[in-house]
Amino acid sequence: MTRQGETDFRTRLQHWLPKVVLSPSLAMVLVFVYGFILFTIYLSFTDSRILPSYGWVGLENYSKLWRLSHWTTSLTNLGIYAFLYITICTALGLALAIFLDQKIRGEGALRPIYLYPMALSFIVTGTAWKWFLDPGIGIEHTMHLWGWESFRFGWIKDRDFAIYTLVIAAVWQTSGFVMAMFLAGLRGIDSEIMKAAQIDGASNFNLYRRIVIPLLRPAFLSAFVILAHLAIKSYDLVIALTGGGPGRATELPATFMYSYTFTRNQMGIGASSAVIMLMTIAAIMVPYLYAELRERK
Amino acid sequence: MMSAAQTQSVRTGHVTRMFIYLFLLLSALFYLLPFFIMLTNSVKPLGEITGGNMMSLPEVFTLEPWKAAWSSAQVGVEPTGLRPYFWNSIRMVVPAVFISTILGALNGYVLTKWRFRFDTILFGLMLFSCFIPFQIVLIPMARILGILGLAGSTYGLILVHVVYGIGFSTLYFRNYYAAFPTELVRAAQIDGARFFQIFRRIMLPSSGPIIVVCVIWQFTNIWNDFLFGASFASGSGAPMTVALNNLVQSSTGVKEYNVHFAGAILAALPTLLVYIVAGRYFVRGLMAGSVKG
Amino acid sequence: MGFLDIRNVTKSYGRVEVLHRVDISVEEGEFLVLVGPSGCGKSTLLNMIAGLEDISSGDIAINGRVVNGVHPSNRNIAMVFQSYALYPNMTVGQNITFGLEMHGVPRPEREKAMKEVAELLQIGQLLDRKPGQLSGGQRQRVAMGRALVRNPDVFLFDEPLSNLDAKLRVNMRTEIKKLHEKLKTTIVYVTHDQIEAMTLSTRIAVMYQGHVQQLGAPKEIYDTPANLFVATFMGSPAMNIIPAQVVMQDDRPHARVTTRDGSHAMLPFSQANLAAWDGRDILLGIRPEAITDPDGADRKSDNIVALGNHIGLTEPAGSDTFVTMTLGGRDTIARMRADVSVSPGDRFEFAVNMDKAIAFDPGTEDRIGP
DSSP, X not given: XXXXXXXXXXXXXXXXXXXXXXXHHHHHHIIIIIIHHHHHHHHTTXXXXXXXXXOBOTTHHHHHHHHOHHHHHHHHXXXXXHHHHHHHHHHHHHHHHHHHTTXXXXXXXXXXXXXXXXXXXXXXXXXXXXXXXXXXXXXXXXHHHTTOTTOOOOGGGOTTTHHHHHHHHHHHHHHHHHHHHHHHHHHTSOHHHHHHHHHTTOOHHHIIIIIXXXXXXXXXXXXXXXXXXXXXXXXXXXXXXXXXXXXXXXXXHHHHHHIIIIISOOHHHXXXXXXXXXXXXXXXXXXXXXXXXXXXX | OTTSOOOOOOOOOHHXXXXXXXXXXXXXXXXXXXXXXXXXXXXSOHHHHHHSOTTSOOSSOOOHHHHIXXXXXXXXXXXXXXXXXXXXXXXXXXXXXXXHHHHHHHHHHHHHHSOOTTHHHHHHHHHHTTTSOTHHHHHHHHHHHHHHTOTTSHHHHHHHHHHHHXXXXXXXXXXXXXXXXXXXXXXXXHTTOOHHHIIIIIIGGGOHHHHHHHHHHHHHHXXXXXXXXXXXXXXXGOOHHHHHHHHHHOOSSOOOHHHHHHHHHHHHHHHHHHHHHHHHHHHHHHHHHHOOO | OOSEEEEEEEEEETTEEEEEEEEEEEOTTOEEEEEOSTTSSHHHHHHHHHTSSOOSEEEEEETTEEOTTXXXXXXXXXXXXXXXXXXXXXXXXXXXXXXXXXXXXXXXXXXXXXXXXXXXXXXXXXXXXXXGGSOHHHHHHHHHHHHHTTOOSEEEEESTTTTSOHHHHHHHHHHHHHHHHHHOOEEEEXXXXXHHHHHHOSEEEEEETTEEEEEEOHHHHHHSOSBHHHHHHSSSSOOEEXXXXXXXXXXXXEEEEEOTTSOEEEEEOSOGGGGGGTTOEEEEXXXXXXXXXXXXXXXXXXXXXXXXXXXXXXXXXXXXXXXXXXXXXXXXXXXXXXXXXXXXXXXXXXXXXXXXOEEEOTTTXXXXXX
């Protein structure tokens, strides 16, 4: 009776095949994502200008970056924009979901209407809202024609208010998605819990406040994570809607990075701003992904 | 998922219901209005927009803005219309979607049915790559594409979109195959099917829904991308979104709003069409991309 | 050396050993059942025979060939899964012949083999349907057909009946038994259901916590369980385990047990070797059917003892009536004829068949020999 060497070649090949199949994807991700991240981090410590160069300057780019009013303005803008965007999207999405969940006639027609902007490019959204908000031909002009002569809506041209137009367009694009997430969460709640609460005498308001909304916690968390990372990555919409202006009123870190790297030829500073963006997103995404992947083991 | 029969039975009063319907209808108006305005103004002569009311229906119906946007409008320096860029996008999207979906399916298959040590960590690394701010890879990617001779070309963009699309496509297939009974794979092994035979004969024939979800997601994402297109393929190789932005932002001459609107709708048309035809799968993809479990 | 040899096989995941030195030798044509509670290692062992899991140490040989490291499809085995594992995208016919196709069997031969199996299992009319259109029992037959068509050396069954409802399960059990008697194939069958184990097997391996607790013929396992675990796992209702003390009386070892009113009853053992345990505590094991009403006692036994005790609870089960009493501080179940007239609280003369009684060492929990 033979003992060793029984493992035939094909069986051994089968053993390695899964790893072989996975390796091209893995290699691509390792090089193009993690390798590139390391490279950019390295660049952020160098004196790169128009092209990468490898003179080590330590933290100089970071200290320059934080002294630039352009950068701090971008961060402030991002703070305002992200806060309002996340809050309004969540509130509107939750309201739409709860209302749609009340045995609404025509729900099947309303849902796709709320959600379709998600299928559009931010460039299209930006183009549509750019003209709709333009005082010359948009909503303000229309109101004047309809006889409301004193109506003013020139936020998009106003340094103090332009950032809010960004919020409006972004909310328009993604709140339907948040609605869908909450609606799925609502439909996943055990209806017997709802019945029990009603038998316990909870009013509708209390039913939602005390029972339903706490049960939607996972949906809140997912919505927050998705919206936060979208906010930090926002680039296309700014370009299409305001181009960062008027002045720097709607500059965000994403547009800052792009202009410093590719038009102002300050690659070292651009790289350091990208690193800060990555760190911010990682702080939100890594714990979330970690928890998600752990749960399912 | 969302079309499931409603089970909740919250009782609401008359006044409350009136308020709810009013809120829902006003919201619907909010979502529809911008697109409605784009549509109506894209078939008006320019004079009717600048001199008239944006909200009113066209007095003179014309398809000229559409023709101009498609074939003769000034995009960048050339009066080519959006047509060549539309085909750029098609040439970019089709292979990128195809490749990333195939790779995602294989990865999902390996990660669920041929598990090995550290596979969850590897998947985590792939998944995180979906969420990085792409600014962090712009500089080295531009260099590499230059070195590979792919800068400014459609092939370069295909490569970029495959690389950054793998995370999501792997996520979709992994979650789908995780629910696929492992006993079937074992039965096939005993029956003598090997790695690729099991994939082709057992897994793929049951993967219809998730393939649709993945293709739609990748298609929408890649079609709508602007950042990579603007960074690596401006000029004649640009995709549709970049061309649209060039059309709208071009500062020369009179602003032809009607042409801009027509162009915007042209850029939105493919993804919108997919949404209308297969909205159910689109929503499934969105959900799977956010709430994993 | 047997037809299927499991020699010193262990399985570990990292440092955790889940299967400890299993040694089983199965003869050709035997029906071996691996039985035990979930997590006992029985499915792991089956998967190792199939080649679906690696062997950490030891050997598995089928028909004289060591198969460690051989691909599952080259071990000449077939397997029926708990979920049936029918390929949802293929018809019943394609499901049955897929294995032959993968092994390069030409189409005419495949068709012929499929027809034979379909006839044997009476599933001819289902061949063009998809698994989704079949009932549970039909899927079960198709899964068996897929295994049979390969004509393997060894059939492996992984809890094949656990997804069926109670009535169908009994029917399919009978069919599997008939099939085995007709085809005389070697079968290894995993189940957690001790009745399946008893009815189907020619030999049983009772497993618990990664150890084979006992390997033997069903009657051997039932009558002389090796330890407390086997005794209580096999049989329903479970064997009564009563704390008792060995006392010598008339030169014969007796079990002294406490009845409900606190008095002692003396039950004479049939095994003389228990004299060595004089004065020590033991656990007395008596199956419910060995405690009856006097008329229902086994007439062939010459060691029927009368035991007076109060009746606790009566549970008429149709064919039998189960009567509970307190013995040695434990609930003890007696199995009586259905028409026996007893009521709770009454004092009753139980007839205990001490020929069937066994004793366990309370320390090691092993049965006290021989």
